[in-house]
Amino acid sequence: MSKLFYGIWIYSVLCLILVFLYGYYTEMFEPKLFDYNLSFWLALIVNLILLIISIISLKGPKLLPILGIVVVPTSTYLFYVSWTEMNYLYLLGFIAIPVVLLLLSIGIPKTKKYPTQKQI
Amino acid sequence: METLLQKSLSMERSLKIMLSMLLIGLFLVPTVSALTISPDHFDITVEKGKEVERSEYIQISNSATDPIHVYATVSGPISEFISLEKNEFDLPAGPGSHSGLPRKSEFVKLIISVPREVPESKYSGEIIFTEQPTTGGVLGTAVQLSVRANLNIGTMAKVEFPIYIIAMIVVLIIVIILSIVKERMRRYHE
Numbered sequence: 001m002s003k004l005f006y007g008i009w010i011y012s013v014l015c016l017i018l019v020f021l022y023g024y025y026t027e028m029f030e031p032k033l034f035d036y037n038l039s040f041w042l043a044l045i046v047n048l049i050l051l052i053i054s055i056i057s058l059k060g061p062k063l064l065p066i067l068g069i070v071v072v073p074t075s076t077y078l079f080y081v082s083w084t085e086m087n088y089l090y091l092l093g094f095i096a097i098p099v100v101l102l103l104l105s106i107g108i109p110k111t112k113k114y115p116t117q118k119q120i
Numbered sequence: 121m122e123t124l125l126q127k128s129l130s131m132e133r134s135l136k137i138m139l140s141m142l143l144i145g146l147f148l149v150p151t152v153s154a155l156t157i158s159p160d161h162f163d164i165t166v167e168k169g170k171e172v173e174r175s176e177y178i179q180i181s182n183s184a185t186d187p188i189h190v191y192a193t194v195s196g197p198i199s200e201f202i203s204l205e206k207n208e209f210d211l212p213a214g215p216g217s218h219s220g221l222p223r224k225s226e227f228v229k230l231i232i233s234v235p236r237e238v239p240e241s242k243y244s245g246e247i248i249f250t251e252q253p254t255t256g257g258v259l260g261t262a263v264q265l266s267v268r269a270n271l272n273i274g275t276m277a278k279v280e281f282p283i284y285i286i287a288m289i290v291v292l293i294i295v296i297i298l299s300i301v302k303e304r305m306r307r308y309h310e
Contacts, residue, residue, distance in 0.1 A: 019289060
């Protein structure tokens, strides 16, 4: 759970950095790479971090890692469309995803580690 | 003798044609002059990634004593970026071509939206207004008048986040801080 929590925390900070870049250095997303501009690739890189963390954390409680895997393509799409079509409602959705994930990660009570039969 | 007769016949025919053309012209002239547009061209410079609303830009006036229905369309490369608030509208009957009274007019609002993925360039096109007489009118001719439009697309526009985005960013910052505080407290209690 702790690994997943820090993963989501790092993901949230990276999302925040992306939004600040969007606001103050928007022209930096303009160059194209394989038919897609940098807004797509940077959003994809940030979301891949969440995807890796979510897959690693699948051993524990399932809710957050599955949610993390599901939101990866959605979040990438929202950022990309928001930049290209200059629609801020998509950006709102992009920022809302880390907010929801963080709230869920601090809201879910941590499971106590009880000693196993073998340890007793 | 025969050639003289033929000549007189052809002259008569050409006179008939000229007379009929004059008659058609007499009917057409008031229809053509009924619609006036101002200005006849415009140049706009818009930054990339910006949506601009230009209102009260093109003025369309009707001087005819009959009401007119007008269709407006955007043609050419600028149609990708310019849209009109209304694509058809009615112009009420005017005071007549020779009257000094003010003409009935309508303003057309242009909505210019330039996406971010457009190269910095100049685009041109036309905004076409097609006149259709609603009542009367001996000839059902559609008269077209156009306004030449040149659109210059400049450098990237500065982003201005709406208030809901700023609010969401603040919420995200608060949640990030809150989560780290809660995690530290949890560790402290353990």
